[in-house]
Amino acid sequence: MSNKNYKYTLNEGFTEEQRNFYEENGYIVFRKLIPEKDIDICHQRFLDVCSGKVHVPTVMKVKKLGPNGETRSEFTVNKIQEILYDEKFFDHYAAHPKIVEVIKMIIGPNVTAVHSMLINKPPDVHEEMSAHPMHQDLHYFPFRPANKIAASWTAMEDVTEKNGCLFVLPGSHKGPLFSHDYTESVKNKLYHGVFGFNDVPKVMFPMEKGDTIFFHPLLLHGSGPNFTQGFRKAISVHYADSKCDFINVIGTFQEGISKEIESVAEKNFKLKIHINTVWKMKSRLICGEQGVFQQIDSHL
Numbered sequence: 001m002s003n004k005n006y007k008y009t010l011n012e013g014f015t016e017e018q019r020n021f022y023e024e025n026g027y028i029v030f031r032k033l034i035p036e037k038d039i040d041i042c043h044q045r046f047l048d049v050c051s052g053k054v055h056v057p058t059v060m061k062v063k064k065l066g067p068n069g070e071t072r073s074e075f076t077v078n079k080i081q082e083i084l085y086d087e088k089f090f091d092h093y094a095a096h097p098k099i100v101e102v103i104k105m106i107i108g109p110n111v112t113a114v115h116s117m118l119i120n121k122p123p124d125v126h127e128e129m130s131a132h133p134m135h136q137d138l139h140y141f142p143f144r145p146a147n148k149i150a151a152s153w154t155a156m157e158d159v160t161e162k163n164g165c166l167f168v169l170p171g172s173h174k175g176p177l178f179s180h181d182y183t184e185s186v187k188n189k190l191y192h193g194v195f196g197f198n199d200v201p202k203v204m205f206p207m208e209k210g211d212t213i214f215f216h217p218l219l220l221h222g223s224g225p226n227f228t229q230g231f232r233k234a235i236s237v238h239y240a241d242s243k244c245d246f247i248n249v250i251g252t253f254q255e256g257i258s259k260e261i262e263s264v265a266e267k268n269f270k271l272k273i274h275i276n277t278v279w280k281m282k283s284r285l286i287c288g289e290q291g292v293f294q295q296i297d298s299h300l
């Protein structure tokens with residue numbers, strides 16, 4: 001098997017079975033990869049962001065008020081983003097040695113974290129604000145090659161089909177990047193989805209606290225609504241080979257989303273920022289050599 005032509009993974013750290021699995025399916029799950037203590041620190045940090053004690057650049061809400069009339073709490077905040085420059089999230093998740101070890105096996109030794117988020121699904125939120133439509137993460141990324149990008153996604157508590165676990169379409173990483181847009185059924189800003197996959201059987205991923213899935217940016221995936229009275233929290237970072245190159249998205253499927261991301265940045269910064277600069281501002285070097293992402297001082 002050592003003569004096999006691997007396309008989606010790079011180094012030999014995986015067992016042969018693990019490596020073949022990622023190559024064939026576009027994802028791999030490691031049970032209990034992240035220790036509880038690290039997740040608990042990230043959870044507390046999330047609560048501190050909700051309460052305003054700690055600042056991160058992007059805090060998105062799914063509800064105006066929580067049960068005690070509060071505007072920002074675990075009951076109203078559904079997502080925080082750009083958490084790479086918060087040292088707690090960085091040390092206890094994004095640069096966690098357990099994560100970085102696997103990421104290096106997929107994309108190689110020069111690793112930049114390019115996107116980061118903690119996604120919460122509070123109880124009692126309308127289905128269309130709680131679900132995440134089927135999509136490919138590459139839709140958002142104006143850099144290539146796709147095989148040198150990978151996501152890690154870790155359950156921060158038990159996630160089930162009832163509270164909105166991830167679902168994926170195994171093997172879809174071998175296909176093309178599809179056109180994405182706002183779907184009928186999901187209303188959150190920037191939550192684009194693909195069309196025509198509603199009836200395709202998906203594989204559901206119930207996971208326990210600390211379980212981690214790594215996946216390819218072309219893998220079709222999404223998550224259901226939270227129908228329970230509890231929360232569904234996960235933390236997720238996307239990594240790219242620092243030596244990736246930016247592409248020109250004008251005239252491609254990605255032009256629309258890129259303009260939308262630019263307009264969000266323009267609103268926040270009160271100045272026009274090119275899409276590539278936005279991604280440079282979001283990113284942070286994890287290990288190895290710096291590449292195209294680390295050329296500016298300011299970050300998000």
Ligand SMILES: O=C(O)CCC(=O)C(=O)O
Pocket residue numbers: 119132137151153221222223234236
């Ligand atoms: O956590 C979710 O519901 C979806 C997350 C996702 O799409 C991602 O991490 O790329």
Ligand SMILES: [Fe+2]
Pocket residue numbers: 135136137221
């Ligand atoms: Fe995604």
